[in-house]
Amino acid sequence: xxxxxSLLLSAPAPLLAGRAxxxxxxxxxxxxxxxxxxRIPFTFWHHFGLEKSPAIRHAQATLDFHRKFRTxxxxxxxxYPYPKPPSKWPxxxxxxxxxxxxxxxxEIIRDGLAGNAYFLETVFNPWNVAEKLSSKEGVLRLKAExxxxxxxxxxxIAESEARHAKKAxxxxxxxxxxxxxxxxxxxxxxxxxxxFSEPFDRMILQAVxxxxxxxxxxxxxxxxxxxxxxxxxxxxxxxSAIRLASASLKSAGNxxxxxxxxxxx
Amino acid sequence: MNFRKLSPDDLRNQWxxxxxxxxxxxxxxxxCSIPNDTADLEMQRLLKVIGA
Numbered sequence: 001x002x003x004x005x006s007l008l009l010s011a012p013a014p015l016l017a018g019r020a021x022x023x024x025x026x027x028x029x030x031x032x033x034x035x036x037x038x039r040i041p042f043t044f045w046h047h048f049g050l051e052k053s054p055a056i057r058h059a060q061a062t063l064d065f066h067r068k069f070r071t072x073x074x075x076x077x078x079x080y081p082y083p084k085p086p087s088k089w090p091x092x093x094x095x096x097x098x099x100x101x102x103x104x105x106x107e108i109i110r111d112g113l114a115g116n117a118y119f120l121e122t123v124f125n126p127w128n129v130a131e132k133l134s135s136k137e138g139v140l141r142l143k144a145e146x147x148x149x150x151x152x153x154x155x156x157i158a159e160s161e162a163r164h165a166k167k168a169x170x171x172x173x174x175x176x177x178x179x180x181x182x183x184x185x186x187x188x189x190x191x192x193x194x195x196f197s198e199p200f201d202r203m204i205l206q207a208v209x210x211x212x213x214x215x216x217x218x219x220x221x222x223x224x225x226x227x228x229x230x231x232x233x234x235x236x237x238x239x240s241a242i243r244l245a246s247a248s249l250k251s252a253g254n255x256x257x258x259x260x261x262x263x264x265x
Numbered sequence: 266m267n268f269r270k271l272s273p274d275d276l277r278n279q280w281x282x283x284x285x286x287x288x289x290x291x292x293x294x295x296x297c298s299i300p301n302d303t304a305d306l307e308m309q310r311l312l313k314v315i316g317a
Contacts, residue, residue, distance in 0.1 A: 034289045039316045042293035044308075046301055069308050070317055073292065219297055240296020 024072040024117040028213075032235060041072035051079035055101045059108035066117065073213075074119035075177055076109060078102050082129045082157070089134045090142060090153035095160040103167050110172040118213055120177040121168035126157035126200040127182045143196060150196065158200035162207035175213035175235065178205060183227065184220035193224060202232070209233035 020038065022030065027041040048061040058079075066074045080099045085092050097103065102121070109119055124132075130139045130153060142150040165176045180201060183193045205214055216228055218239040228237060299308075 028292065031290060031292055036289070040291060040293050042317065044295050044299050046298045046303070049301065068305070069312065075294075077298070217297075236292070238294055238296070 027072050028118060032213075043071045043073040043075055044069070045075040045077055047077055047079055049079070051081065055104035056108060058101070059105040059112065062105070062109055063112040066113075072117065074109065074113065074117055076102075076106060076119055076121055076173075078122040078124070082133060082160070085133065089138070090130070090149050092133075092153050092156040094156055094163075096163055097167065098160045098164050103164070103171060106168055106171040106173060118174040119172070120175050120213060120215060121165070121173045122177045122179060123161055123165055123168075123204060124179045125182070125197060125204070126154045126161060127188075127197045128179065129157045129161070130154060143192070147196075154196065154200045155203075158203040162204045165204050165208045169208045169211045173211070175211035175215060176204070176208055177215045177217055177238070178234070179217045179219060181219035183218060183224050185222035185224075187220070190224050190227070193227075198227075205233045 022038050024041070027037050027039075030037050031041050045065075048058065048065075050058045050061060058077075062074065062076055065071075078099065080101050082098055083095050106119070106121060113119060127139070130150070134142070139150065142153075168176060178201060180197070182188050182197055183190075188197065205216075208214060212235060214234040215236040215238055216232060216234045218225065218228060218237060221240065223239060225239070228234075
């Protein structure tokens with residue numbers, strides 16, 4: 001059920017002068033509702049490369065980054081690996097807590113933020129996890145040779161990640177940031193995305209469908225965007241507006257973009 | 266830039282979809298994670314631009 005919807009975009013909004021300074025949560029809440037804000041809320045993130053480090057280091061790096069750059073929303077990276085198959089790919093079993101270190105990190109981050117900003121847990125979709133457990137080529141090969149086996153493996157991963165998502169929200173996360181990189185031309189056809197990925201992506205979001213800030217991250221420049229506009233239990237969509245629309249932005253007479261890379265040139 | 270491969274109509278449609286639909290409902294964010302070699306100074310410039 002979609003109750004609140006907005007787009008996390010790489011594009012600017014008019015800044016309003018003369019307003020009292022808002023805190024990060026109120027700024028985000030108001031933007032999501034389409035209300036005036038003192039300035040556009042922002043966030044950014046990166047991979048800290050701490051997937052082999054304990055939760056405390058990952059959490060501390062995340063909090064330090066947030067404090068240093070005063071982000072309005074803390075998007076927590078999740079680089080801890082999904083557990084290796086007990087036998088061999090694609091024979092998997094449902095994991096009740098596939099990312100225990102990450103859950104610990106979320107608890108530390110929650111305590112560190114002390115309620116001052118929302119935080120979101122990153123979840124890479126089952127197709128992406130399958131690629132990490134096998135390889136890009138291996139997943140495509142299995143799709144061609146034994147699609148049922150792939151579907152079964154993806155369902156197991158989705159169930160495990162749904163459990164993780166619930167645990168993340170239980171720690172206090174405002175939602176999950178579901179990273180979808182395969183809903184685009186050149187990776188999967190739209191029909192293949194609909195068959196081999198969408199049901200499992202939905203399973204995860206459905207598990208936390210009451211979280212207020214679930215976000216769909218649609219990675220790439222040939223995304224099947226229209227597919228995601230209705231019927232997903234997500235409050236926001238994040239995608240690269242510059243890649244998809246910067247030429248039109250220019251022709252429309254607006255600032256081309258606020259995609260941070262280009263601002264820094 | 267990949268957007269150059271799209272037709273003007275595709276771009277226009279995507280622009281309308283992306284920006285006109287949400288109106289004020291915007292949160293500034295990159296399309297993906299920022300490179301790890303990004304300098305603090307570069308980040309601070311962004312904050313300055315948006316008035317943060």
